[in-house]
Amino acid sequence: MELVENDTAIITGAASGIGRTTAKTFANHGASVVVADVDEDGGADTVAAITENGGDATFVRTDVSDPTSVQETIETAVDEYGGLDVLFNNAAIEGPVARLEEYDDDAFEQVIDVNLKGVWYGMKYGIEAMLADDGGSIISASSIGGEVAVPQYSGYGAAKAAVGQLTKYAAIEYAEDGIRANAVAPGIVRTEMIERTIDEHPEMEEQFQNTEPMPGLADPEEIANAVLFLGSNLSSRVTGVTLPVEGGYLAQ
Numbered sequence: 001m002e003l004v005e006n007d008t009a010i011i012t013g014a015a016s017g018i019g020r021t022t023a024k025t026f027a028n029h030g031a032s033v034v035v036a037d038v039d040e041d042g043g044a045d046t047v048a049a050i051t052e053n054g055g056d057a058t059f060v061r062t063d064v065s066d067p068t069s070v071q072e073t074i075e076t077a078v079d080e081y082g083g084l085d086v087l088f089n090n091a092a093i094e095g096p097v098a099r100l101e102e103y104d105d106d107a108f109e110q111v112i113d114v115n116l117k118g119v120w121y122g123m124k125y126g127i128e129a130m131l132a133d134d135g136g137s138i139i140s141a142s143s144i145g146g147e148v149a150v151p152q153y154s155g156y157g158a159a160k161a162a163v164g165q166l167t168k169y170a171a172i173e174y175a176e177d178g179i180r181a182n183a184v185a186p187g188i189v190r191t192e193m194i195e196r197t198i199d200e201h202p203e204m205e206e207q208f209q210n211t212e213p214m215p216g217l218a219d220p221e222e223i224a225n226a227v228l229f230l231g232s233n234l235s236s237r238v239t240g241v242t243l244p245v246e247g248g249y250l251a252q
């Protein structure tokens with residue numbers, strides 16, 4: 001079933017992990033995908049994987065922490081494909097793993113710039129494009145760390161909590177304009193982000209394996225499918241929610 005047939009979807013952070021898998025999933029379901037990332041090589045690999053499979057994708061170098069860059073990417077998508085239907089604000093950095101008093105000030109700012117301001121710019125310019133067309137669906141990547149405190153992730157968690165709140169504002173302010181805004185809150189997903197953390201802090205691997213009540217780590221496909229639901233008409237009456245995709249972690 002092609003759930004997003006003829007839609008245009010911008011996916012930030014699509015050079016890796018959840019973003020790349022979501023880009024492939026949307027392309028498999030009929031969308032034209034704009035792969036937006038700072039990583040040009042990874043972005044090219046995502047585009048190649050989609051086009052080799054008969055899908056439609058373009059890479060646009062995008063730094064989500066730079067409003068001009070976000071605006072230009074959205075303009076490119078609209079110019080190239082005639083509109084914007086889905087925006088997945090997925091790009092983020094993990095930042096330091098450190099307790100609050102040891103958390104570096106510059107790193108905190110960087111985490112806020114990418115993980116919070118990046119989502120804000122995406123919403124701001126994405127909504128502008130969707131208002132000019134016939135609405136659309138915005139999905140943003142939150143985390144279990146945005147719902148409850150996960151020790152040593154204060155900057156990351158604060159940004160993710162704010163993503164949930166921005167999602168509610170966007171949902172309420174544009175409910176009459178055909179624009180829906182939702183978020184997903186993954187638990188621990190097998191991606192490059194988690195691999196980097198395990199490389200730096202090998203002691204955390206066992207903790208990650210045992211975080212979710214369901215055994216092991218999530219596969220990126222399990223998050224991508226939730227994003228596909230929120231990006232398609234299957235969720236036509238769903239707006240303002242942060243959907244947990246975390247094997248039951250938040251139910252405890």
Ligand SMILES: NC(=O)c1ccc[n+]([C@@H]2O[C@H](COP(=O)([O-])OP(=O)(O)OC[C@H]3O[C@@H](n4cnc5c(N)ncnc54)[C@H](O)[C@@H]3O)[C@@H](O)[C@H]2O)c1
Nearest residue numbers: 013015016017018038063064091092141143188189191193
């Ligand atoms: N992996 C997990 O366990 C997990 C858990 C909860 C939430 N998340 C969230 O899911 C999303 C994707 O995470 P992932 O695990 O796939 O990470 P990842 O590190 O594998 O991929 C992140 C991508 O974002 C890109 N990126 C970083 N800074 C950018 C910027 N300024 N502008 C544009 N692109 C930028 C990177 O180049 C990379 O391609 C993130 O928002 C993350 O916080 C991940």
